[in-house]
Amino acid sequence: MMSLCLFSMVSMVWGSSPIKGNQAPGFFRLMVGEVEVTALLDGSISFEPAILRNTTPLLIKMLWDRAGILSAEAPASVNAFLINTGKKLILIDTGNGNGSGSESSSLLENLRESGYQAAEIDAVLLTHAHGDHIGGLLNRNGERSFPNAVVFLSRAENDFWLSAENAAKVRPEKRKSFARVRAIAAAYQKFDAWKTFEPGTELFPDLKAEAAYGHTIGHTVYLLSSGRQEIMFVGDCIHNAAAQFPRPSIGVRFDVDITRAIETRIALFARIAREHLLMAGAHLAFPGIGRIRAEGRGFVWLPVTFGPVKTGK
Ligand SMILES: [Zn+2]
Numbered sequence: 001m002m003s004l005c006l007f008s009m010v011s012m013v014w015g016s017s018p019i020k021g022n023q024a025p026g027f028f029r030l031m032v033g034e035v036e037v038t039a040l041l042d043g044s045i046s047f048e049p050a051i052l053r054n055t056t057p058l059l060i061k062m063l064w065d066r067a068g069i070l071s072a073e074a075p076a077s078v079n080a081f082l083i084n085t086g087k088k089l090i091l092i093d094t095g096n097g098n099g100s101g102s103e104s105s106s107l108l109e110n111l112r113e114s115g116y117q118a119a120e121i122d123a124v125l126l127t128h129a130h131g132d133h134i135g136g137l138l139n140r141n142g143e144r145s146f147p148n149a150v151v152f153l154s155r156a157e158n159d160f161w162l163s164a165e166n167a168a169k170v171r172p173e174k175r176k177s178f179a180r181v182r183a184i185a186a187a188y189q190k191f192d193a194w195k196t197f198e199p200g201t202e203l204f205p206d207l208k209a210e211a212a213y214g215h216t217i218g219h220t221v222y223l224l225s226s227g228r229q230e231i232m233f234v235g236d237c238i239h240n241a242a243a244q245f246p247r248p249s250i251g252v253r254f255d256v257d258i259t260r261a262i263e264t265r266i267a268l269f270a271r272i273a274r275e276h277l278l279m280a281g282a283h284l285a286f287p288g289i290g291r292i293r294a295e296g297r298g299f300v301w302l303p304v305t306f307g308p309v310k311t312g313k
Contacts, residue, residue: 025113026106028287029309032278033226035206036084036309038114039280039287042095042107042136046073047240053251053258060243060250067242074240077286078132080107081233082114083224088122088204092222092233093282094136097145107136108145121149125203127235128216129153129161129181130254133282137184144187151188152203154211155196157218158185212237212268214261215254221268223277231278231289237265239283246298269299278304 026041049060064074083090095107108118124146127133139145160166162185167178188194197203199211199220212221215236222233238244239252248266255261272279273294281288290303 026110026286027114028289028304028306029114030289030304031310031312032224032231033229034086034312035224035226036311037224037231037280037289038082038084038116039289040080040082040095040107040110040114041286042078042080042105042110042132044286045076045078045132045283046071047076047252048073051253052240052243053253053255054262055243055247055250059247063243063246066246069242074242075285076239076241076283077288079280079282079284079286079288080136081280082111082116082121083207084116085204085207089116089120090123090125090204090207091121091146091149092125092280093127093133093235094124094145096132097135097138098140105136118146119148121146123204124149124151125207125209125220125222126151126153126157127221127233127282128219129157130216130236131177131180133235134181134184138187142183142187144191144193150193150195152195152197152209153185154209154218154220155198156211156213157216157220158196160217161185212264214257214259214264215252216256219261219264229278230275231280232268232272233280234268234272235282237261237268238281241281241284241301244298245292245301246296248298270294273299 028039030037049057052060078095080095081092096105098105111118137145161178161181167175185194197209199209202208206225208223209220210223212219219235221235224231243250248269249262251258251262269292273292278289278291290301292299292301
């Protein structure tokens with residue numbers, strides 16, 4: 001009896017504790033002036049060193065070692081960003097979506113967890129038309145994921161991807177990317193909800209589209225200003241933080257015009273650092289929001305700290 005008692009006392013202290021295995025919802029919120037910005041996690045990805053260009057394996061190894069990347073591939077995120085101006089709900093990029101096969105996208109789930117519904121979104125601003133940014137526009141049935149949203153894509157990007165001539169020129173395996181953009185655009189065009197714009201356009205009050213060409217033909221960044229604060233949504237101006245912040249002259253295989261992409265990154269990051277802007281990146285570690293400081297030949301990434309939302313109320 002005595003030993004049984006002792007056993008139950010021990011098991012109370014050392015009792016079994018099943019591993020939970022689940023994660024916190026993938027959203028992160030902060031105020032930029034009067035505007036609420038919510039980072040939404042679509043998924044996690046990783047980059048192999050071979051995607052990096054204009055560099056050497058030795059330099060990559062050194063930079064990755066310095067960043068503590070011990071694995072063969074560098075982890076990264078797929079982020080989208082929701083802006084609530086108080087009047088409009090505007091989504092920047094839409095993640096991979098679940099429409100074209102193997103992708104597993106958490107964007108809509110995390111949007112709901114953050115307190116919003118897809119049908120409430122008024123506008124979607126695309127940085128460019130790669131699948132991990134536009135894929136979330138359609139659901140598995142090929143219908144619009146955001147039935148009340150107007151989608152905005154730069155004219156240069158739109159014209160490139162919707163050109164039958166361009167689609168015919170590329171290798172057959174790349175042709176499906178063109179078909180995907182066409183299908184997505186058609187689903188929204190049917191409802192007159194697909195718009196193009198020129199760089200420099202203020203699409204909504206205090207939300208301006210700027211050309212950041214290079215990664216793709218019409219890659220666009222968006223600058224949101226509110227009060228004395230500003231945040232620049234930089235899309236795919238950076239993929240691998242460990243390499244491209246300290247050495248912004250390193251490009252990636254996915255850059256359509258790598259020289260221009262490098263020039264764009266260096267100029268944009270210099271401005272973001274100089275003007276102390278907040279920055280939000282599509283593939284920076286979730287939530288992908290922070291500031292940068294110029295140092296040496298490049299920049300240092302200063303991510304935001306998790307904490308309560310300061311609404312000023
Ligand atoms: Zn991307």
